[in-house]
Amino acid sequence: MTILTDLRERTRTWHRGSYRLAQAFAVITVLCVLAMLIDQRTLNGAPLWAKPFKFAVSAALYFFTWSWLVSLLPKFRRTANWLANTLVVIFAAEYVLVVFQTVRVRASHFNAETSLDNTIFQVMGGMIAMLWVINLVLTIAILFTRLPDRATTWAARIGAVLGMVGISLAVLMNGPTPEQQAALDATGTSTMIGAHTVGLPDGGPGLPILGWSTVGGDLRIPHFLGLHALQALPLLALALGVLAARYPRLRDGLVRTRLVLVAGAGYAGLLALLTWQALRGQSIVAPDGQTLTAFALLLAGVAVSGLIAIGRPSTDRELEASPR
Known part of the structure; x- marks a missing residue:
């Protein structure tokens, strides 16, 4: 069995939307690296495509993990699947706005220079608030999930709580x-x-x-x-x-x-x-x-x-x- 076949078998029951988005962001990460090599312009002292790159890496890790965790929930699976799908849609939309501002060579965060910039950031702020609420609900669900391995159970629980803390620090x-x-x-x-x-x-x-x-x-x-x-x-x-x-x-x-x-x-x-x-x-x-x-x-x-x-x-x- 090849590594790719083994991976497909292990992830067969994982949440599809999150898993596909994680795969997409893995590809986008490579594209952002190419963009940084080709387009060497900067924005606020950093490579222009650095922010889309960082967002893509984080998103790939984030959605890959939630795809696995949602599949482990013994109860409320349908609700968790719906919430995870909502996460996928919201984050994908937010990333589109980040790339849109990058193409315009404009800051995507905290930018209030023009009415369009301010509107984009306010829309992103609303999306982030929705992501926070959904992430909180899924984290609470993980706290009541038991896995066959106790170490993994507590790793997932503590990781989910600290993840909420990390998101909240924004x-x-x-x-x-x-x-x-x-x-x-x-x-x-x-x-x-x-x-x-x-x-x-x-x-x-x-x-x-x-x-x-x-x-x-x-x-x-x-x-x-x-x-x-x-x-x-x-x-x-x-x-x-x-x-x-x-x-x-x-x-x-x-x-x-x-x-x-x-x-x-x-x-x-x-x-x-x-x-x-x-x-x-x-x-x-x-x-x-x-x-x-x-x-x-x-x-x-x-x-x-x-x-x-x-x-x-x-x-x-x-x-x-x-x-x-």
Whole structure:
């Protein structure tokens, strides 16, 4: 059996709309890379096609994961399928608007320079609000879903909750900056309302492709990290299951569950740390002593907890009371 045939067999029962959209965005990702190579214009200091590229990568991961998760729901499957289809339509429409603004060489987010720009962003804001509500309903459904493997169950649950946190962090970007508020107070208008960067205007020096600010705080970082907890933690559970064939200690499902819970707590801690760092206007590449100390304590806590999770024996009582 080829890898492609095996993949088709494994995904046969997955939610079709989400899966097809994930495939489409995988192709779009490649097209965006080609566009960046051919069209080297920039917008606000970043490659013109960088935003469509980043959106495509995130969307491919996001919809691939939800396609799998929706197929696991034992109840309300029809409702979940309908909600997932709605997600597909809304996000596809939002992406069309992002590409439309890219073709016009205009910012798609926070742009209030013209009536058309402002209308597009307001429409996108409404779409994002709808996505948030649907994502919340699906997340609640995942919290009550049990999989045969406890580690994967908790990876999906924690990942879905942290994903909701990541999506919600976008709210921090929508308010006017002090400079924008001053312009609004003085003239009643501002070309931009909202920003990714804290402490400096958007469009300064940033990491290649990602664009994350290297001179100020950037709220896109915790937003991205939280959003993709839904992929990171289930992948960890999968990796632990694969490693169990080589390391006997990991054959104990309770040990794998403990490690997933530790990783989930560490992921939440890192999300909080990066949000705190960004809100202080501090670049990801220039952490101060407070940030480094907090990161070191978090890393030590996760490492110690992981060692305890592996070394602690599984008692009969704990096996009976273990989370499902």
